[in-house]
Amino acid sequence: MKPVRISVFILCLVSLSTAIAEELKGHMVWPESQLLQFGVNGVVTQVNVHTGERISKQKTLASLDAKPFDIQANKAKASIDSLQSEIFDARLDLDQAQELYDRTVLSQVDLQKTQTRLKAVEARESIAKADLEMAQWQKQRAVLRAPFDARVTKQSLQPGMAITEYNRGERSVEVVPLHRMAVSLPVNQEQAQQLKVSKQVKIRAANKTYPADIVRYEADYNKTQVWLEFDTQGEIFYPGTEARVIF
Numbered sequence: 234m235k236p237v238r239i240s241v242f243i244l245c246l247v248s249l250s251t252a253i254a255e256e257l258k259g260h261m262v263w264p265e266s267q268l269l270q271f272g273v274n275g276v277v278t279q280v281n282v283h284t285g286e287r288i289s290k291q292k293t294l295a296s297l298d299a300k301p302f303d304i305q306a307n308k309a310k311a312s313i314d315s316l317q318s319e320i321f322d323a324r325l326d327l328d329q330a331q332e333l334y335d336r337t338v339l340s341q342v343d344l345q346k347t348q349t350r351l352k353a354v355e356a357r358e359s360i361a362k363a364d365l366e367m368a369q370w371q372k373q374r375a376v377l378r379a380p381f382d383a384r385v386t387k388q389s390l391q392p393g394m395a396i397t398e399y400n401r402g403e404r405s406v407e408v409v410p411l412h413r414m415a416v417s418l419p420v421n422q423e424q425a426q427q428l429k430v431s432k433q434v435k436i437r438a439a440n441k442t443y444p445a446d447i448v449r450y451e452a453d454y455n456k457t458q459v460w461l462e463f464d465t466q467g468e469i470f471y472p473g474t475e476a477r478v479i480f
Contacts, residue, residue: 255427259418261438261474263386263409264462265448270405271297272374277394277404284388287411288379294406295390297375302368309365316358323351383408415448415462416476425450425457428480436463438476445478 275297
């Protein structure tokens, strides 16, 4: 019976060793950032944020001069108002022309002219309404707001700065989710494969453990760089903080 007991003992040791989670050391970095930039051209009038600041969702970060968009909107509104009377008259003319045509007093050509006039006026009204919608949409795009609770990692806007389609990416605000951090670490091929198949990857930092998600791999020859992200659950961490990856 001794050989059987020894075999069982060895099998238990093997099972225990495979169950022990592997642990790697890495360092925290900012998670995937989001670049916030104006969707229209204009001149910056307000900047309400600075690098390193924590911001709440929907906070106004910066805005462009709204006057050009207000002028366009007012012009479109004036056109719409002035066209109302023209449309009213054109419809009256069409009703009268239709009545005369039905009584065979008016020719079909003259009736069609009246119909064409009404369509032309209504088309001008549609264009004016589209211009109004565009001006309102552009005004909304002239304001940068935080899409979520975030931390500002880069801010390059200044009042008086001109924004064009050629420099929007440079003159912008870069943010990362406030309660998310990432861990970057180099691994070998075997460790990379273990991470891929592992269903319970965790981050340990400041004596607490957090569930983590693998967000990116970058392979280079025999080395692979792995990025993991996790919810900090209200804790505040900064890049460079040491963390351990357990899988």
